[in-house]
Amino acid sequence: MANSFTRMITGRNTAVMMAMGAGTLASAFLLSDNTAAAERRRFYPPSADYPDLRKHNNCMALAMTPTIYAHLRDKATPNNWTLDQCIQTGVDNPGHPFIKTVGMVAGDEESYEVFAELFDPVIKDRHNGYDPRTMKHPTDLEASKITSGMFDERYVLSSRVRTGRSIRGLSLPPSCTRSERREVERVVVTALSGLKGDLAGRYYSLGEMNEREQQQLIDEHFLFDKPVSPLLTAAGMARDWPDARGIWHNNDKNFLIWINEEDHTRIISMEKGGNMKRVFERFCRGLKQVEHLIQERGWEFMWNENLGYILTCPSNLGTGLRAGVHIRLPFLSKDPRFKKIMENLRLQKRGTGGVDTAATGDTFDISNLDRLGKSEVELVQLVIDGVNYLIECEKRLERGQDIKIPSPISQFRK
Amino acid sequence: MPFGNTHNNFKLNYKVEEEFPDLSKHNNHMAKALTKEIYAKLRDKQTPSGYTLDDVIQTGIDNPGHPFIMTVGCVAGDEESYEVFKDLLDPVISDRHGGYKPTDKHKTDLNFENLKGGDDLDPNYVLSSRVRTGRSIKGYTLPPHNSRGERRAIEKLAVEALTSLDGEFKGKYYPLKSMTDAEQEQLISDHFLFDKPVSPLLTCAGMARDWPDARGIWHNDSKTFLVWVNEEDHLRVISMQKGGNMREVFRRFCVGLQKIEEIFKKHNHGFMWNEHLGYILTCPSNLGTGLRGGVHVKLPKLSTHAKFEEILTRLRLQKRGTGGVDTASVGGVFDISNADRLGSSEVEQVQLVVDGVKLMVEMEKKLEKGEAIDSMIPAQK
Numbered sequence: 001m002a003n004s005f006t007r008m009i010t011g012r013n014t015a016v017m018m019a020m021g022a023g024t025l026a027s028a029f030l031l032s033d034n035t036a037a038a039e040r041r042r043f044y045p046p047s048a049d050y051p052d053l054r055k056h057n058n059c060m061a062l063a064m065t066p067t068i069y070a071h072l073r074d075k076a077t078p079n080n081w082t083l084d085q086c087i088q089t090g091v092d093n094p095g096h097p098f099i100k101t102v103g104m105v106a107g108d109e110e111s112y113e114v115f116a117e118l119f120d121p122v123i124k125d126r127h128n129g130y131d132p133r134t135m136k137h138p139t140d141l142e143a144s145k146i147t148s149g150m151f152d153e154r155y156v157l158s159s160r161v162r163t164g165r166s167i168r169g170l171s172l173p174p175s176c177t178r179s180e181r182r183e184v185e186r187v188v189v190t191a192l193s194g195l196k197g198d199l200a201g202r203y204y205s206l207g208e209m210n211e212r213e214q215q216q217l218i219d220e221h222f223l224f225d226k227p228v229s230p231l232l233t234a235a236g237m238a239r240d241w242p243d244a245r246g247i248w249h250n251n252d253k254n255f256l257i258w259i260n261e262e263d264h265t266r267i268i269s270m271e272k273g274g275n276m277k278r279v280f281e282r283f284c285r286g287l288k289q290v291e292h293l294i295q296e297r298g299w300e301f302m303w304n305e306n307l308g309y310i311l312t313c314p315s316n317l318g319t320g321l322r323a324g325v326h327i328r329l330p331f332l333s334k335d336p337r338f339k340k341i342m343e344n345l346r347l348q349k350r351g352t353g354g355v356d357t358a359a360t361g362d363t364f365d366i367s368n369l370d371r372l373g374k375s376e377v378e379l380v381q382l383v384i385d386g387v388n389y390l391i392e393c394e395k396r397l398e399r400g401q402d403i404k405i406p407s408p409i410s411q412f413r414k
Numbered sequence: 415m416p417f418g419n420t421h422n423n424f425k426l427n428y429k430v431e432e433e434f435p436d437l438s439k440h441n442n443h444m445a446k447a448l449t450k451e452i453y454a455k456l457r458d459k460q461t462p463s464g465y466t467l468d469d470v471i472q473t474g475i476d477n478p479g480h481p482f483i484m485t486v487g488c489v490a491g492d493e494e495s496y497e498v499f500k501d502l503l504d505p506v507i508s509d510r511h512g513g514y515k516p517t518d519k520h521k522t523d524l525n526f527e528n529l530k531g532g533d534d535l536d537p538n539y540v541l542s543s544r545v546r547t548g549r550s551i552k553g554y555t556l557p558p559h560n561s562r563g564e565r566r567a568i569e570k571l572a573v574e575a576l577t578s579l580d581g582e583f584k585g586k587y588y589p590l591k592s593m594t595d596a597e598q599e600q601l602i603s604d605h606f607l608f609d610k611p612v613s614p615l616l617t618c619a620g621m622a623r624d625w626p627d628a629r630g631i632w633h634n635d636s637k638t639f640l641v642w643v644n645e646e647d648h649l650r651v652i653s654m655q656k657g658g659n660m661r662e663v664f665r666r667f668c669v670g671l672q673k674i675e676e677i678f679k680k681h682n683h684g685f686m687w688n689e690h691l692g693y694i695l696t697c698p699s700n701l702g703t704g705l706r707g708g709v710h711v712k713l714p715k716l717s718t719h720a721k722f723e724e725i726l727t728r729l730r731l732q733k734r735g736t737g738g739v740d741t742a743s744v745g746g747v748f749d750i751s752n753a754d755r756l757g758s759s760e761v762e763q764v765q766l767v768v769d770g771v772k773l774m775v776e777m778e779k780k781l782e783k784g785e786a787i788d789s790m791i792p793a794q795k
Contacts (some may be wrong), residue, residue: 048563052591052627079424084561091624177468179426179432207436233617240475243436 046070049084051091058103060090063121077114081107081175084372086115088220089235091175102126102315105235107175109168111309123307123314127372128411130318135412137318140375143284149277149384155391156274156325157363159379161283163320164263164311166302167294172206172312173237173262181244184264191293192248192257199286201250203259206242222247224261237312246294254279255286259270263311263320276325276387280380318372323383326352330362331397332390337405341393344408345386346370366390373412382409422458422466424482430454435475442487443698444474447505451794461498463555465491470499475517481569486699487512489619490557493552493686493694498605507691507698509758520692520702525758526661526668540709541747544654545667545764547704548647548695550686551678552755556696557646558619562627565644571626572643575722576632583670585634587643590626606631608645621646621696638663639670647695647704649674658709660771664764692756700758707764708751710736715781716774717746720732721791725777728794730754750774766795 053061070292072083090103106112112119120132167187170180189203204213217223226241249256258266269283302310308318332338350365368379393403425433434453437445456467474487474685490496504516516579535717554564588597600608610625633640642650658699678684686694690701734749735741777787
């Protein structure tokens with residue numbers, strides 16, 4: 001992993017390179033760089049600091065045990081990120097009886113290794129039993145493999161694919177320093193300025209945009225706001241807002257990148273209508289070009305063969321991909337079998353405002369549930385096949401015909 | 415993030431310019447005082463418990479402030495913060511506390527008998543009287559920085575101290591996390607209950623972490639003496655009652671505080687105090703006495719008088735709405751309290767409130783009779 005680094009670094013200390021190069025063989029450093037930490041360990045054994053999770057319903061709280069806490073409390077990643085910092089958001093946000101949140105975040109790539117004893121069961125819980133110790137995640141961005149990717153536009157209003165990418169060697173949003181965040185912005189914006197043709201575009205820094213630009217971006221549904229969700233703020237992701245945050249989009253306004261929101265980058269391909277195949281094709285092409293452009297300067301994305309693409313939230317590991325449509329399903333959405341059909345197709349519905357919003361009327365946001373254990377091509381195909389099935393059901397119900405619940409799709413590649 | 419010495423040595427690999435925060439749109443004391451030179455000098459320092467400069471200033475970076483209201487924009491993580499980060503905190507303290515110099519000494523006077531008068535504020539106008547302060551317990555880090563283990567130890571010690579009180583101070587502790595619905599309702603209607611902080615000034619400083627673990631409220635049976643545990647400070651101590659007998663409120667305040675302090679001292683955990691900054695609290699604005707003594711007073715006519723603000727300034731008083739800081743007044747009733755915390759004693763500050771409120775009530779009565787109050791306007795105190 002760390003072997004083919006050549007980075008053009010200006011004014012950087014070699015110590016940084018060595019700390020960054022730890023990668024999958026990250027060693028856990030003990031918090032021994034000051035006597036205060038040693039004193040704390042003496043006066044406060046792990047049991048004194050063990051969080052009260054009795055009212056909690058999130059993956060972290062369900063996986064945490066006093067033994068795990070005792071093993072991991074005094075460890076730190078090479079960037080000095082600790083377990084308590086990973087779990088703070090889950091301690092501060094007990095969760096909801098109906099919605100099981102993840103309850104922990106990574107501060108850097110090495111978090112997933114140093115704190116594996118807790119991350120692994122959380123990943124298993126969230127990703128249908130996926131075991132990072134033994135399983136390999138497939139990455140496949142060959143859009144040409146997609147079939148039937150054109151939806152009936154009487155039902156599908158828009159199509160969208162998003163993912164995230166992290167820049168290897170820089171800490172993640174919960175933990176990054178201002179200079180690291182600014183570095184992410186520089187690296188990505190420089191790379192994006194190299195995009196050409198239908199991908200050529202420009203960058204809008206959140207801190208410097210004028211009122212008119214801001215309104216424009218809001219109207220186009222591109223602008224992201226300072227996070228208000230306590231899930232994100234308790235994890236430290238809103239620090240120093242809006243420093244080094246921004247939005248880039250191409251002139252055609254169908255390829256868009258968020259910089260330094262919940263992840264280093266969020267990459268979005270979208271358009272009105274039902275041409276999911278074209279959306280995905282542009283997505284893959286754009287991603288590959290961006291990756292190539294950053295590699296030219298010696299950078300790369302965080303990725304490994306067990307966890308796929310490394311992102312801040314464990315729920316986004318693997319592909320980090322959410323492919324979805326805004327779709328009208330007036331008959332099907334009222335059918336009592338709707339929920340089960342979605343479940344078996346491994347799809348989820350959200351309101352048209354995105355996660356944690358309600359649907360308006362009969363229009364839903366339908367997307368893949370899974371992220372890890374299946375490739376991008378597999379997941380997008382799953383969404384295409386699933387949405388086509390939903391449209392079929394809708395048409396049948398329109399005609400007064402009956403519909404069938406499909407058999408459940410299997411979790412991982414056999 | 416606060417708690418844990420994350421990244422500090424790692425950050426030193428980056429140049430000062432790369433790390434220096436963008437404070438161009440900011441209006442708070444920290445943003446005014448912080449220069450690249452100060453940042454460069456202090457960024458590799460940490461207190462013995464591992465609190466760093468970036469921890470101190472994070473809340474001020476995340477909350478640019480308001481053109482009209484000057485917030486402090488920095489907090490202490492422990493007692494030593496005020497020493498290790500002097501180069502930043504001294505100018506902040508001076509700006510906030512009327513030019514208080516690093517060489518100045520602060521006077522502590524909790525002898526309630528030194529207060530003159532204060533028992534005769536007209537209850538037709540003065541609806542309630544209240545004195546509050548904060549105390550930090552030596553040997554523990556402060557709310558922005560402390561761990562769950564420390565916070566629980568503070569709670570344990572506080573509860574031990576408080577439950578040993580008797581006589582007029584005999585009372586009970588209600589931990590936030592195990593309060594029953596009935597208890598919660600009661601505490602809300604008594605105006606005692608404090609909530610999880612939502613103000614970003616506090617949340618960005620890490621004070622709401624692990625809520626409601628080790629937080630609670632203690633009050634005496636007669637509901638006139640109340641202690642908040644582990645909110646914005648280790649302890650907030652409040653003495654209050656309906657009506658205008660500020661003297662009695664202050665007496666109970668002083669007596670109660672001294673009783674509590676004795677018990678903590680016995681456990682070798684006295685209060686944080688030094689002769690320059692007085693009582694050490696989380697926010698630099700509360701240094702010195704940490705005291706806010708005030709009344710809820712009806713001043714419908716005076717409050718609309720053109721010179722109201724000036725009168726308050728000259729009397730060294732400030733107004734707030736009846737919901738406390740950052741709220742609006744309701745029905746002409748204002749919360750009037752001392753503006754100063756550092757550089758004058760508890761007795762002196764409460765004296766200003768007592769004298770000032772008395773004068774303002776007399777002005778209100780004059781205005782009711784249609785008379786002018788210009789001759790009554792005081793000189794700057």
